Amino acid sequence: MTLSFRSNKHSGIWDRIRSDDATRLRLKYDAYYHIFEEQNGTRVKKDGKEYVMLSSNDYLGLSHHPKIKEAGVQALQKWGSSTTGARLANGGRIFHRELEEDLADFTGKEACHIFSAGYLACASAITGFIDRKDIIFADKNLHSSLWSGIQLTGANCERFAHNHPEHLRDLLSAENPSANKAIVLEGIYSMEGHIARLPELVEVAQEFNAFVVLDDAHGIGVLGENGQGTADHFALTKEVDVICGSFSKSFSGTGGFVCSSKDAIDYMRSHSKQTIFSAALSPTATACAHAALKIFRSEPEHRERLNKNLSRYRNLLNELQLDTWESETPAVPIVLGKKEKVYYFWKALLEKGVYAIISIAPGVPPGKDLIRTAISAAHTDDDLDIIEEAIRYAAKKI
């Protein structure tokens, strides 16, 4: 007997599922949800063919660092696979507190709380502090985790033009002076690679006595003297109220964090559903993130190598006059404008053994369809040679 998993039920929901254009197109062009059967550093294998990975957020190239692997293995041996509970209940362990203390110290804040995903952490950086009666001012190009947090608060939200302090000031000026106001920013914008104009944005925030939340998922590890992030880079740590982020970029792990004052973290622990109703970060993930944090401090060579690789990559893109949306960081978009162009560029890269990601509207603003690339300290000179040949080839094809 053949079993069919296709539902033959009839309802509006099943009709929508079966006739969804977004899913049909995604399956037709097969650009997402790929599975690699092997990985060796920056090289991945798919359907037997090897590719150089050019889209990973492993900026410092630590995902195969022996100290991180060892820390993960030891934590698994000692503590088992999971804490199987929320921090509020039975999930808290001494290793959570140790990482939180070190991470708070690293970011220049008093306290920290860690989460089992960056998405949860960044949503919680909003829901944990903002009330429905407050007004939120959000950069238009924020990450989805922050939009989720904003929606969950039920507060009114005004969107200001991307990285545009003057527009933010105009919007703030139009609001009731006695309302509580919060501004939500990213340190490095993940698609664009732009660094927040933090000095001017913070000046506006101070003018209106607004609470500032900064998602530094892509800034931590990359910017600042020892990778402390965007606020440190501008010497504005005190002026930013909350710093949140993810362990899945420079930390090369999984999980996320929110850092702020002790009062604020205690308050968030009482009010954030992402904290109260979600299991604590696993022993392995905590140990790996903690080992990465120690490496940020003790091994500056990864950031040096990242900058060297980035400079070679940027020179290539500039020489080919490719539009990188003025990216200033290792998150480097190649903006091609139209989804057809993006698709053929991406196919050409694959042909030449380079794996990158397509990002098209509504994931990016209309007219900004792009290939999202990212440079890593783990890219070797050989990798960069392959990347260079592939990009030259793809640029000729479009």
Ligand SMILES: Cc1ncc(COP(=O)(O)O)c(C=O)c1O
């Ligand atoms: C700016 C930003 N914030 C938050 C997240 C969520 O982090 P994670 O993927 O670790 O859940 C991401 C990840 O894409 C991100 O780019």
